[in-house]
Each structure stands twice: as C-alpha cells, then as structure tokens.
Amino acid sequence: MINTLMEMFSYTFLVRAVVVGLLVSLCAALLGVSLVLKRYSMIGDGLSHVGFGTLAIATAMNAAPLTVSIPIVILAAFFLLRISENSKIKGDAAIALISSSSLAIGVTIISLTTGMNTDVCNYMFGSILAMSKSDVTLSIILAIAVLGLFILFYHKIFAVTFDENFAKATGVKTGLYNMLIAFLTAITIVLGMRMMGALLISSLIIFPALTSMRLCKKFKTVTICSAAVSVVCFFFGVVISYIKATPTGASVVLVNIAAFLLFWAARFIPWTQRKEALCCFIAERRKV
Amino acid sequence: MALIACQGVSFGYEGNIAVSGLDFEVHSGDYLCVAGENGSGKSTLIKGLLRLKTPLKGSVLMGGGLKPNEIGYLPQQxxxxxxxxxxxxxxxxxxxxxxxxxxxxxxxxxxxxxxxxxxxxxxxxxxxxxxxxxxxxxxxxxxxxxxxxxxxKILLLDEPAAGLDPVVTQEVYRLIETINRETGLTIIMVSHDMQSAIKYASHILHLQNAQVFFGKTEDYLNSEIGAKFLGGERA
Known part of the structure; x- marks a missing residue:
C-alpha cells in the first residue's frame, strides 16, 4: 500500500491534482452544508453546467480557462440566487433552463472550433491531467481565500442558513451573505470542475453534507464532519482511480456514495454500541 | 415617548394595499395583541414594523432610542x-x-x-x-x-402558538406574560387566539385590512367590534 502511494506521488502532475483536489473538496464540503440546508443544491449543479460552457469559450479563444470561467460563473451564481429568491419564476425550472442552455452553447462552440474530441469527454467527466502549474497556484490561493472567508463568516452563514427572516429582522444583511455563499460556491465549482468534470462536481458539494447529516446533530459537527468525509473520500477516490485506472471524478463520487451508505447504516446502530465498536477498533489498532 | 408610533400608515404588495389607516402607539412595557382574520394584514404589519417593508403611506416612528437591530423577533417556523x-x-x-x-x-x-x-x-x-x-x-x-x-426592549411574536397543542399553547402564552411582567419588555404579538389575547394583552389592535380598533383590552371588550368578534369566537 505504502509503495503504491510512494509511486503515485512520484508523478508531479498527480501531486498537483491531489493538492488542488483536497482543497477543493474541503471548500465544497463546507459550503455544501449551507447550500443543502438552504435547499440550494441545484444551484451547484446549474453552475457547473455554466462552467462547462465557459470552458468551451475559453478554449475557443485560446485563453486561460480559469480566468475566463471564474467571472462568468460568479455572475451566473448571482443571477441564479436572484431567480430562486424571486417567487414569480420558479427557481428549479430556471436553473434547468440555464444548465441545458450552457451545455448546448458549450457543445456547439467545441464542435465548431476543435471538433468533438476527447476534450469534450474530459470537460464532462473530468481529467486528472487538467491542472497546469499556473492553475495550481491560482487554485491554492483561491481555495485558501474561500476557507478564510468561510471561517470568518461562519456564524453569519449559520444564521442566514437557519432562519433568514430572523436574521434580516435583527438587522443582518442577509442579501450580502447569500451573495457571499454564491460567490464562494462559484469559485469552488470552477476550481474543481476540470478534475471532477462538469457533470460530477456538484456531488462534491451535496454528498459530504448529506453524509454527515445522517449522524451529526449540531451545525458545527455537521460542518467539521462533512469536511473530513469529503477530504477522505477524495483521497481514496484518487488512489482507487490510480490503482484501477478508473476515471478520477467518477471514482471520487463512488467513494462518496459508499460513505453515504455507511453513515446511513450506522444510524441504525445505537450510539453506545457504536462507541464500543469504535473503542474495540482503536484498541486492536494499538495492539497491531 | 412611544417606542413605536404609526401615523396614517399603509402597507401593501406591488400597489395592492394589504392594510391601511394604521394609527397607533406602543409604549414601553405594553403588551399589544394584533388580532384579525387570515389575510387581514397582520403579517404585513409585522414585516413593516421590522422594516422589512417600507410603508406606502405615512410613517413608522421609532422612539426611546430604539434601533432596528434591537427588535427581538419570533417568526413562524x-x-x-x-x-x-x-x-x-x-x-x-x-x-x-x-x-x-x-x-x-x-x-x-x-x-x-x-x-x-x-x-x-x-x-x-x-x-x-x-x-x-x-x-x-x-x-x-x-x-x-x-x-x-x-x-x-421589544419583542415581536408572529403566531407563537401556531401548530402547538392546547396545553403547550397555554404554557407559551404564560411564558410570554412572565417575560412581559418580569423584564418589562414590550410585546407585540400576532394571534388568532382571541381568548388568550384578551386574557394576557394590555392593548388590542384589530385589523380588517384597515385598523378597526386600537385601545386598551377593557375598552375592546365593551366595544361593538370586540363584542361581535369575540361573540363569533365563542359560538
């Protein structure tokens, strides 16, 4: 096992991918808790499709993908947020419209310029080879910014997630914090999209939050647990994809599904037994 | 000096007036119950008092150094x-x-x-x-x-007993009354439950898309509108 890991990390592109991936899955998990609880899960999905469209445009223009995608996806995030707050247009329908429109635009642009080739497949389902050195630097800076902002505004994000009306009534600028959540989500999605794939990135947001909600009962523990689950799942996903030569994005999602089922099943075991089992496990580990 | 004073205030949605002719004052330590049927503009009024909605007409004045972020609010779940x-x-x-x-x-x-x-x-x-x-x-x-x-200073309650069973409902009302009595906190409560309202509140504001009564609870009991509304409740 350790030999495999050593071998894996002797490839610089894999180290880069894992570093960025871990940071992105951490950010996605933290934001995911709020998004899932606010019933905004679909926004993540919609944004990733917009991201696909912008990637296609960036390739056609021969520009750096991240610098083109990030501003457009942030704009789309604000727009989607506005739609879901406006009760006149049904939010889910609007998101579906935007998703499919950006997919259509993206596919058309790709087929007109480079032609339908492996690029399309890579955008859709992700590629571990996608990260260049400058991408990695930008990703690390942005991911740290997302983490920092999340920690600084953690209590505000909780209040806006739990009860927007109360927060608004007591003078908290809820619109601002909703925009902050949308802004951070947009950045996270663009960063993770090329590795995980436009169709799979939203799972990084939704799965860890839902998984930890099976067992945890406080907002703080849900947040911490979901961050941990996400990071662990990503790591195992990458390792499995390396050993079995499976697509990275899909492998990470599969590990996430497994974790979800595990947590869901663990709920049916009473807490005292769970604690005992955990203690036994740790004791045995010590002996080994 | 009144904590909150409404002078000829109307609130509404997109040009449709939901509630109009609001003229009342809430003083420190009052327990005001806002009564009225569904759709009579009670929730709109609460939103207006919380400054989530600007009045179409008239003005809502905050006195006694009350700032918007000093209002305690109990929203519906x-x-x-x-x-x-x-x-x-x-x-x-x-x-x-x-x-x-x-x-x-x-x-x-x-x-x-x-x-x-x-x-x-x-x-x-x-x-x-x-x-x-x-x-x-x-x-x-x-x-x-x-x-x-x-x-x-002030607590705004929007249907605090919605969805609770009768025993718990009474508990919640008693709790609110204790808070009002012991801490001197001003209470503005929206409620359907007229029996509890007249039992605990010091003032009543009755809405029917317009203000039809505002005054002390005793006066409300003797008024025509109060007798009619409470009579309907009892029947």
Missing part, C-alpha cells in the same frame, strides 16, 4: 427548520448576531447573555440536543430565547 441539524445552544446564540457587528466570533458577553436567556426559559437542560428532535413547545422556547438575546 419554516419547513427547512424542521429537519435542521443544529443544537439548541447554537440557535439561541445566533440571536446575538446583530450585536456582533463586524466581529467574526461571539464574545464572552454574547455567550453569557445566551446562557442567561436559556436559563430564564428553561432551555439549558437540553441545550446540547438537536433542534429537530425537540418537541414543538421546546422548539418555541428555544426560538424565544434567541429572540430575547437580540433585544432588551
């Missing part, structure tokens, strides 16, 4: 909250958010105030339990404690 993973303590503490301002974390004073309010409402015995696993009455007490954390 949303569907999303019913399965929200948060401990009672986390919910109560979030009431201190407005006082927090630009500081990113809660201070010791914030935590102390939260602890005091949890004790006052008997929430501290289950403060580490998950909000969604509490009973309806316990949830309401948690939300009341949160509202108390946000204010020293």
């Amino acid at each position: 949303t569907a999303a909250q019913k399965d929200f993973p948060a401990s009672a303590y986390e919910v109560v503490l979030s009431g201190r958010l407005a006082a927090q301002g630009v500081r990113p974390f809660y201070s010791r004073t914030d935590k102390k105030i939260a602890a005091e309010n949890m004790k006052r409402l008997g929430v501290d015995s289950f403060k580490n339990r998950c909000y969604r696993e509490l009973s309806g009455g316990q949830q309401q007490r948690v939300l009341l404690a949160r509202a108390l954390c946000a204010t020293k």
